Amino acid sequence: MSTPFRFKQFSVAHDRCAMKVNTDGVLLGAWTDVSDAQRILDIGTGTGVIALMLAQRNPHAAITAIDIDRDAYDQSNENALASPWAHRVSVLHTSLQDMPDGARYDLIVSNPPYFINDYTSDDAQRNVARHSTNLSYDELIAGIARLLVSNGRASIILPYFNVEQFLIHAAEKALYLIRRTDVIAVHGRDPYVTMLCLSRSHGSTHRDTITIQNESGVYTDEYRYLTQDFYLKF
DSSP states (O other), rough: OOOOEESOOOOOOOOOOOSSSSSHHHHHHHHHTTTTSSSEEEETTTTTTHHHHHHHHHHEEEEEEEEHHHHEEEEEEEEHHHHTTTEEEEEEESTTSOOTTTEEEEEEEEEEOOOOOOOOOOOOOHHHHBBBTTHHHHHHHHHHHHHHEEEEEEEEEEGGGHHHHHHHHHTTTTOOEEEEEEEEEEEOOOOOOEEEEEEEOOOOEEEEEEEEOOTTTBHHHHHHHHHHTTOOOO
């Protein structure tokens, strides 16, 4: 059994999850605007780290986390029950497509399967976690559009090269970009992922970048500031 990943206010066991706690999930959990959200949905929760980060950041929200992988569901449920917010975080073993129409959320977040029409490995669990064979971008967008309240927001992290395609499909479902942050792993390189915030309303779009490390491999002040409430140390 691997050692749980320890944050300041909670721990995340991830030995049974195909995708471990990683920078992308922590970025999305720290970056997402949680203001005024009473009901939050985390799609493809994996370890549950994003759901727990949002529970820490918003003390009033009820959070539903879903995953189709049985091991991920079991482990994220155990992580939620062991957290200080067990009474507010519910984990369901279900797909987005099977979520009932009556469910409505103020905020929907997702760190979805990343790779489209890409090489898959022999590890079936890892394929489900990393590839969009079980949840295409169209299905993700349709699910968000179906479950998001009229004045709600959705936050997603995607590979940089998939963003424009995703935004075209989102606009077809009347979901529009209001905030975009491109993420650079090391200063001087091109962005590798992008965080998006969508809403049902047209408006101005705020766009910026965040760099995780400088040329020497030291975490930048902006990354430290964004994640300071979570990491024990850098």
